[in-house]
Amino acid sequence: MLGHHVAVCVWRLLCDQLPAAPADPAAGDAVAELYDAYSALLLYSGSCSPQTYATVIRARMKARHPAFSGTWARDYEQVSELLGRFRPFAGERVKRALKTNRLVHMTVAKRLVPQGKSLLRESGMDPTRTVDTDRDRFDEFFGVDRAEVCRHEFADQLADRVRLVLDDLAERPDPVRYDNADVARLQDALPDLLDRLVSFTTRKVTP
Ligand code: HEM
Numbered sequence: 001m002l003g004h005h006v007a008v009c010v011w012r013l014l015c016d017q018l019p020a021a022p023a024d025p026a027a028g029d030a031v032a033e034l035y036d037a038y039s040a041l042l043l044y045s046g047s048c049s050p051q052t053y054a055t056v057i058r059a060r061m062k063a064r065h066p067a068f069s070g071t072w073a074r075d076y077e078q079v080s081e082l083l084g085r086f087r088p089f090a091g092e093r094v095k096r097a098l099k100t101n102r103l104v105h106m107t108v109a110k111r112l113v114p115q116g117k118s119l120l121r122e123s124g125m126d127p128t129r130t131v132d133t134d135r136d137r138f139d140e141f142f143g144v145d146r147a148e149v150c151r152h153e154f155a156d157q158l159a160d161r162v163r164l165v166l167d168d169l170a171e172r173p174d175p176v177r178y179d180n181a182d183v184a185r186l187q188d189a190l191p192d193l194l195d196r197l198v199s200f201t202t203r204k205v206t207p
Pocket of ligand 1 (some may be wrong): 004007069076108110112119120121
């Protein structure tokens, strides 16, 4: 839950930086770093055992809806759309971060769901037809309340959750080890990436 909350904040920050990224190399670098933060958060969110994932997390998602899916995350939908526009201009650093993000997602998916199918694919529903009730279901499941907040409020809410993740990691280090060097590097980088996240809330954004 906590990992998803911080990921939602990272997606919001990506939506701030992506429109400026084609013309502004600093925004492009921010996109690469924010994607790395999202990748590291995928590893944190997916750090439970496959058994806990199957019997507690996936079971609760399936009970909420048999096709429950990450594609229902409205903030990530926006990220995907903005990324589509930015992609032709993306430099090597961003391309590497995107490639690693796909690798991390699939590594987590393979570890937690070894037979390999998402609930959405298992349900046979059309993965391209997301409607507002799906998006609302995602928000409700993960306890996301939407309201207009000022930048300071957003930064405070992010900082509180970053603190909770850092405390959790200090008390209970992630026991999972990955063979792939890129995946292991991001797992180790999570505390540093989190420490830097709040600084993105004060960066210049395109109106
Ligand atoms: C651990 C935290 C996870 C987060 C935060 C997360 C997030 C997301 C998001 C935002 C999407 C939509 C965009 C995209 O395609 O990247 C997505 C799609 C997807 N995820 Fe995950 N995911 C997680 C875990 C998993 C796991 C354990 C599986 C294993 C089956 C999985 C399998 C998939 C698949 C196959 C898709 C493509 C669409 C679909 O078939 O539902 N993910 N996920």
